[in-house]
Amino acid sequence: MGKGKAIFYQGDPEPPDEYVEFVKKQLLAMMQLRPEIHRALEIEKPGDVYCSVLENGKLALLNFSDSEARLWLVDGRVLNLSPYSIVLAAHW
Numbered sequence: 001m002g003k004g005k006a007i008f009y010q011g012d013p014e015p016p017d018e019y020v021e022f023v024k025k026q027l028l029a030m031m032q033l034r035p036e037i038h039r040a041l042e043i044e045k046p047g048d049v050y051c052s053v054l055e056n057g058k059l060a061l062l063n064f065s066d067s068e069a070r071l072w073l074v075d076g077r078v079l080n081l082s083p084y085s086i087v088l089a090a091h092w
Contacts, residue, residue, distance in 0.1 A: 017047070039092075044072040049081065059089040 007026050013019045027033065028041055040053050048065035063069040063081035071079040073092055081087055 020047070039074050042074045045069065054088075057090075059092045061087045061089065063087075 009019060009022050011018055011022070024041055028038060034053070036053050036057055036059075040051055040059060043051060045051070046065065046069050048063065049069045049071060050062045050064065052060045054060055061071070061079070061081060063083060063085050066083050068083060069081040071081065073079065077092075079087070079089065079092075
């Protein structure tokens, strides 16, 4: 079995921006995570866009906003997501 550990956030989870940055920083420090997860964490995106790296390596994106969302990938490419859309990106 692996050696687990708990990481505690000492701040207030409201508003969530500071908590999200804390979690992002902690995840980026975990070298045992797959490289594509680290790449996903580096995507510049609005707070209303949620992303997840699937087991098959695709990137699942949800724009939970009334507005089009623009994302900047690590390699400089830009993705535009329609309002309230879900996109599976195979080559990101």
